[in-house]
Every structure is written in C-alpha cells, then in structure tokens.
Amino acid sequence: MRIEKMVSQGSTGKADLVMPGTNMFASKLRVSDFAPCPTMIPAALALVAGALCGLVLTGTLQAAGTAVSQKGRMFHPGNLVVGRGDTITFVNDDSDLLHHVFVESDSFSFDSGDQEPGSRTPVTFTERGTFQVLCGIHPKMKLVVRVD
Numbered sequence: 001m002r003i004e005k006m007v008s009q010g011s012t013g014k015a016d017l018v019m020p021g022t023n024m025f026a027s028k029l030r031v032s033d034f035a036p037c038p039t040m041i042p043a044a045l046a047l048v049a050g051a052l053c054g055l056v057l058t059g060t061l062q063a064a065g066t067a068v069s070q071k072g073r074m075f076h077p078g079n080l081v082v083g084r085g086d087t088i089t090f091v092n093d094d095s096d097l098l099h100h101v102f103v104e105s106d107s108f109s110f111d112s113g114d115q116e117p118g119s120r121t122p123v124t125f126t127e128r129g130t131f132q133v134l135c136g137i138h139p140k141m142k143l144v145v146r147v148d
Contacts, residue, residue, distance in 0.1 A: 065122065068143060069093045070101070070115070075133065075143035084128050084147055090121045100136035103145075105129065111136075 065087035069076040071094050082088060090101045092115045101112040101121060108127040114137075115121055125131070125147045135141035 065089055067091055067120075070099045070135070070141070073097070073135075073138045073141055075135075075141055078142070079144045079146075081146045081148060082125060085124065085126060086147070087122050087124045088145065090115070090123065090133075092117050092119050092121075098137055099141075101133060102136055103131050103133050105131055 067089045070092050092099050099115045103110045112121045131145045133143040
C-alpha cells in the first residue's frame with residue numbers, strides 16, 4: 001500500500017496523510033504496514049548503474065586533462081593547480097569573441113594563435129612552476145597555473 005496526500009474537509013484546511021480506503025492517519029502507521037514496492041529493486045539497480053557510469057566517466061575526464069573555459073572575457077577557473085605533464089584544454093565558450101591564449105616565461109612558452117568560438121586548444125605543461133596564462137586579445141583575462 002502507498003500513502004496518498006489528501007486534503008481534509010475540516011475547517012482548518014490542513015492537508016493530512018491518510019491510507020487510501022481507510023480513515024487511518026499516517027501518524028498512526030508503522031513501516032511494517034507497507035509492502036515493498038515492486039519497482040524498488042529495478043530503481044535501486046538503475047541508481048547503482050548510474051553511479052558506476054559516473055565514476056567511469058569522471059575517471060576518463062580526469063585522465064583526459066582539465067578544461068578551462070574562456071567566457072565573458074574571463075578564464076574559468078581563474079587559478080589552477082596541475083601536475084607536470086598534465087594537459088589543460090582551453091575552450092572558447094564565447095559565441096562571438098576570438099581569444100588568443102599564450103604563456104611566456106623563461107622555462108615554458110606557448111601561443112595558441114587566434115581561437116575561433118567553440119574551439120578547443122590543448123596545452124601540455126611540461127615544466128614545474130607558476131605560470132600566468134593571458135589572452136592576447138583581452139588583456140584583463142588572466143589565469144594562474146601552478147604546475148607541481
């Protein structure tokens with residue numbers, strides 16, 4: 001049996017939970033008054049399967065690297081810590097703006113060239129250190145990447 005929410009016809013207008021076909025209020029019911037729902041086991045299995053798929057997908061995304069969004073003339077996130085040899089993919093999420101990612105330092109340099117809207121540019125950070133990633137088109141766009 002299931003509990004259904006029904007509005008009482010009393011003067012208070014409060015909603016009470018009652019057992020269908022009875023006058024029993026839910027406050028007088030015990031868990032043992034209910035039979036297991038026949039869809040409970042398939043629903044639980046679907047939940048477990050979904051969780052496992054999420055774990056597999058998360059592992060795949062982590063193995064593929066980190067994505068940094070370029071949107072609204074900002075990097076999202078604004079600070080990042082990665083390991084040496086990790087790849088960061090810069091994604092131009094602006095629908096109408098070009099971006100141009102670059103890094104200039106003594107130990108590591110990179111220049112993406114112009115990035116069209118929707119483009120994805122992978123950059124592998126091969127050296128340890130702290131690097132400032134800039135946009136050659138939008139000078140206020142700054143990202144700090146620490147490579148451990």
